[in-house]
Amino acid sequence: MYYEDEERLLNPDLFHVFRRELYAINSDLEVTLGLKYVPTHTEDGIPIRKLYVSNLPPKTTRSELFGVFAQYGFIKSCWLRMGDKGPNRPPTPTYAFVTFSNPADAHKALQAPIHEKTLRGRNLKISPADSWHQPTEDADGRGRWKPRGQRRADGNTSSSETGVPEQEVNNIDRVSENGDEAMATTSTTEVPSNVQLQDEEKCTTDNESCYTILDVLNRDCLTHIMAYIPIRDLIRSERVSKTWQNMVREYLQGIRIFKTSWWQHVTVMLTTAVLRRILQRVGDSLTRLHIDHHWSALNDRTAHIVGKFCPNLEELKIVGMHTRNWNPLIYGCKELKNLSFVSCNKLTDSSLVQLVKSESCIESLTVANNTHVTGLFLTGSNPQKLNSLAFYNCYSLQGTVLSAAIDTLPQLTTLKLDVCPYTMWKIIPLILNKLPRLEELSLSEYISVEMCFSPQCNDAFCDALATLTELKILNLSRNIYITNAVMKRVAQSCPKLESLNISSCNSRRSLPHPEGGSIARTSTGVGDEGVAAVCRGCRALCALDVSYLGALSDAGLRAAARLPRLARLTARGNPALSAASLACCLAACPLLEEVDVCGCDAVSEEVVCAAVRALAERPRALTLRLAGTSAQPNELARDEYPSHKLLTVDLLDDRSNPHLRPDFVDHMFDDSSDDSFGDIYDHDDFDEFFGQDDDLFLGDDLDDFEGLYQFGLNAPDIILL
Known part of the structure; x- marks a missing residue:
């Protein structure tokens, strides 16, 4: 009747009908005879030891619960969830967890009549706790109880010392939607359970296969999916099941980078309290932390929280915060190496003096967009590991103070003084004379002349460059003090130079004479002579940026063909350049991988043909950025261009800035605006x-x-x- 004649297998439709009828009969028996089926295992096959108790009367105590359930067996722990107390009333219990040492005792408590489980006239509602809360057990059926001293340790523990397979030990009761945690009260001694479960007590549903998304996808796929889920949602979803909880914990322990700008919850503001809960879960494994959220959402306790919960932090970047005291970082973050403060208005020298003391582990310090830091915090600090110092747009920075502090920085190899006061240019030669081991130097965006520009200043700067024989990276972009004479000294003194940026190094057309009165004409900055000198002297150059140079032509750019290790050439917004000089560089530089000439009007499509010929002789991946040039074809001639599998031609992404071009003319205040x-x-x-x-x-x-x-x-x- 219940089998098909051909396949002799159980008919699923008839089976479900039969099962539904049995369930109805079982329900009628429960109502009429008072019989009720009580499972001994959860849906995941975990023995039931912990019971969930609700409908508690007010002022219930743990002793009273012990008195109710002690008649059924030995109670391992009893925990009460207390509600929030008001201004004029004490907290009231909302529910409780009662954990038995023996699953058979918990089964007796579930099967006991209702009149035996009463307290102060109330019938207690008893049900098995879900799989998430149930304690795990060993292979021999003994429950695994976490010692009292390790209750707040991580659940992913290995039991190799006891010979038990590695499992997750969970005695933490997560009971609040807002993330409140309470620890179950446990004993430090193990109570063996000699009672063996009989075969007939096992759940009959174990034989049924129930597949979920956790069974279909492997761990790599689930880890990739978790990367798109906000951390707050992952933490709140841990209570779904044991398997999901283990995977979430494993994923949270693998997080190495966290940025507060990733906080995407509109309804929940990222406050210091919320950040504290996040760092409690992921702080131990973090190596990079960027606090770049809106400054009004975080308070002065943020530094204490980072120092407490991020002991392995190596990089910290703070953007736009008004916190003044960051000294607590040194007490907790013993591995902190890179520290950056961007647009922190209340940051002063006193905020940094403890961070750079002699025993500090910080190796790189960056301060940007600040009006209070003067450099006095470095005086007398003598940090032994600080090797990188960067200041960007710090108007209060004093050159004399910084020059005196450089004496206490023997390991300094990187110095960046960008967009600093114009008076700093006089002190820079004194600073460079004290740093013969410097490997990276950045002096960009010096566009204010005032009264400090004189031939003596540039001569002193050139003499200081003669001591930088170990220099590898040099950034002099948008610096009006850089001329061909400076480039010649760089070519003579820096043979190990690998990266050079001299974009927009154009002196002003007319500058006030240093002696006052008259207007004197000066040189036009860096041109063909300076670029050619650098290409002859610095043969190790790998990256060269000569964008927006008014005095640069094809004759100067052809000198770049002498660089055998050149990999990236950038020459944006140069109206005098053509495809001929670029073709020479493509043919002579075997390692050239990127050529960026966006905004060069005279560059034609011949550069594409030259690139195809160069790739035919020396194959490598090559990218040409030709947006804003004459090489842009129309729709009809686009297919006529030669192509190569290793060649990428970008004709859409124009990275040039027309305002930086040397031939740029601002028409805002011309004659046509008189009648505006x-x-x-x-x-x-x-x-x-x-x-x-x-x-x-x-x-x-x-x-x-x-x-x-x-x-x-x-x-x-x-x-x-």
Whole structure:
């Protein structure tokens, strides 16, 4: 009846009908006879030891619960969940967990009549706790209890010392939607369980196969999926099952980088308390932390939290925070190496003096967009491991103080002084003379001349460059003090130079004479002569940036063909360059992988043909960026261009800045704008606002300004008008 004649297998449809009828009969028996099936295992096959108790009367104590359930067996722990207390009332219990040492005792408590499980006239509601809360057991059936001293340790523990296979030990009761945690009270001694479970007590549903998404996908796929889920949602979803909890914990322990800007919850603001809960879970494994969230969401306790929960942190970047005291970092983050402060307005020298003391482990320090730091925190600190120091847009930085502090930095190999006060240029030669081991130097965006520009300043700077024989990276972009003479000294003194950036090194057309009075014409910055000198002297160059140079032509760029190790050439916004000089570089440089000439109007499509020929002789991956040039073909001629499998031609992404071009002309204040205010005076209501000409104060006597104030205007404003 229940089998098909052909296949002789159980018919699934008939089986479900039969099962539904049995379930209905079972339900009727429970109602009429009081019989109820009580499982001994959870759905995951874990023996039931922990019971969930609800409907508790007010002022319930642990002793009272012990008195109710002690008649069924030995109680391992009893934990009460207390609700939030108000201003005039004590906290009340909401529910409880009772854990038996023996699963058979928990089964007796579940099967006991209702009248035996009453407290103060209330019938306690008893049900098995879910799989997430149930304690695990060994292979011999003994429960695994975590000692009291290790209750707050991580659940992923190895039991190799006891010979037990590695499993997850979970006695933590996560009971609140907001992430509140309470620890079950356990004993430090193990109580063996000699009671053997009988075969008939095992759950009959174990034979049924129930597949979920955790069984279908492997761990690599699930880990990749977890990368797209916010950390807050992962933490809140741990209670789903034991398997999911283990995977979430394993994933959280593998997180190495966390940025607060990743916080995507609109309804929940990232406060210091929320950040504390996140770092409690992932802080032990973090090596890089970027606090770049909105500054108003975090308070002064952020530094204490980072120092407490991130002991293995190696890189910390703080953006836009108004916290002044960051000294707690040195007490907890013993492995901190890279520290950056960007747009921290309240950061002062006193905030950094403890971070760079002699026993500090910090190797790199960056301060950007600050108006309070003067460099005084480095004086007398003598940090032994600090080898990189960077200041960007720090207007209060004092060159004399920094020069005195350099004496206490013997290991300094990287120095960046970008967008600093114009007076710093006088002190830079003194600083460089004290750093013969410097490997990276950045002096970019010096565009204010004032009164410090003189031939003596550049001569001193050139003499200081003669001591930098170990220099490998040099950034002098947008520096009006850099000329061909400086480039010649770099070529003579820096044979190990690997990267050079001299973009926008164009001196102003007219500068005030240092002796005052007259206007003197100066050189035009870096041109063909300086670029050629660098290419002859620095044969180890791998990256060269000569963008926006007004005096650079094809003759100077052809010198780059002498660089055998050149891999990246950037020459944006140079109107005098053509495809001929680029073709020479492509043919002579066997390691050239990227050529960026965006915004060079005279560069034609011949550079593509030269690249194909170069790849035919010396194959390698090559990228040409030709957006904003004459090499952009129309739709008809696009297919006629030669192509190569290793060649990538970018004609859409224009990375050039037209405002930095040497031939850029600002038309905002040209002659055509003289009549821009003419429409204002053509309105009819203009006279009504100021009154007629006869009523105005503009007469022979200009000392009487009483008529001004009746219109709400001041005398200086009218005079300027």
